[in-house]
Amino acid sequence: MKVDVLTLFPEMFDGVFHSSILGKAQEKGIVQLSAVNFRQYAGNKHGTVDDTPYGGGGGMVLKPDPIFAAVEDLLQGGSGGGSQTDRKEGHAPEEVSGAAAEASSQAEPEHAPGIDHPAAQVQQGSDSATGADPGAEPAVRRSPRIILMCPQGETFTQQKAEELSREEHLVFVCGHYEGYDERIREHLVTDELSIGDYVLTGGELPAMVVIDSIVRLLSGVLGNETSAVTDSFSTGLLEYPHYTRPPEFRGWKVPDILLSGHHANIETWRREQALKRTWERRPDLLDKLELTKQDQAYLDKLRTASHSSQDS
Structure with a gap:
């Protein structure tokens, strides 16, 4: 499984992704985790990724163009662009600056890589996307789930964790502003998730919770395979009491x-x-x-x- 997180604070994931169960899962090659600073896709020298809302009101709204550009880069095999320093500090690498970034920001919404959108053909091995022989059988690949972490989303459950653990590629979008431009919701994401009825500073902590819950279900991650099966909620019941030595x-x-x-x-x-x-x-x-x-x-x-x- 491959998991990418789009965030303005990729350094928040360093300890989480390289410790405990998640760190061991990466060492075993079971999962590949990365945190990408989407500021590098801003397409402007100031790295601006938010703006004031149309119609007035308080707060700032996350712009659609850097999110669309980041996701589209990941779907085409990109790693978030730039060096490790670029990803952490948000410097815009050459390949997404200038005319390229401007072109990406002006892309039509219907070309977003959601499940039902044409850009998903990149993941499905279409002739137009891969340049393959038109007469050859297409190499079918499942499109990634693009998950927006937000208070309005579906409440995350163990059943949802099990569903997502069967996917090949997950992309999490984490914001830090008043809200997201609605076109991100309508034309890009496949899922919106919330971890509860309360408000946090951003989507990073909820994304960590969801990713940990998913990865521990992957085969080979836990030392004892029955652990994930008998955990609370896996059976629909809370877990029974545990005891160990001394008696x-x-x-x-x-x-x-x-x-x-x-x-x-x-x-x-x-x-x-x-x-x-x-x-x-x-x-x-x-x-x-x-x-x-x-x-x-x-x-x-x-x-x-x-x-x-x-x-x-």
Whole structure:
């Protein structure tokens, strides 16, 4: 998998991309992560990427031209242009300055590389985009998902993480202004994601959350492949409690069943504990699940016990 992040602050990703699970995933060659400063695609000597909104109002709006130019460069095999210093400091490299950048900024919106747009043919191996023999079978490649991080987006869930983990290429767009020019939404991105109903300074921290959640699902990333399967939300339930050595700490003992060695009973206990924790903390999740008769019977027992304690 390849993951690109368009941001004005690529240095924010240095530690995240090279530490812990993400760093190990890159070392193993499972994923390629990069953060690109889209200021280099501004097409002007001042590197201006925002402007005042039409119609008046406060704040600044992210311009469409540098975002479109950056995405189009990535889709055509670019690496964000320039040296490592260019990417961090936002210096405009020669290949996207002057007439080239001006031409890119004037491109028609319908040529944006969203899923349904003609520029996606670059990723699909079309004759016009690759110069291939018209009679040859096209080399089909899936178009990347271009993801805008914003408070208005779809709330990110474990199910969305699993969906995105099956993609080959993801491009995240992170802003730092009052908003995005609406043409970015309408003609470029394929997804809009939010990590919750609150406001942050920019899209960088949400992008880090989403990327970490996706990459850990890729085959070979986690040392124990069952870890991702049994995590909270992967089964639709909150995760059961965990214990390790010592068996007794300050008078608090590990449940006897976990020391019994009886694997079937342990699995039943874990399932019941996951149901109990979900019922207590996130009962809304239970409405979305297909529960077994055993699950329903255990939940009925919890409800009965709860009602009895309230009556006494």
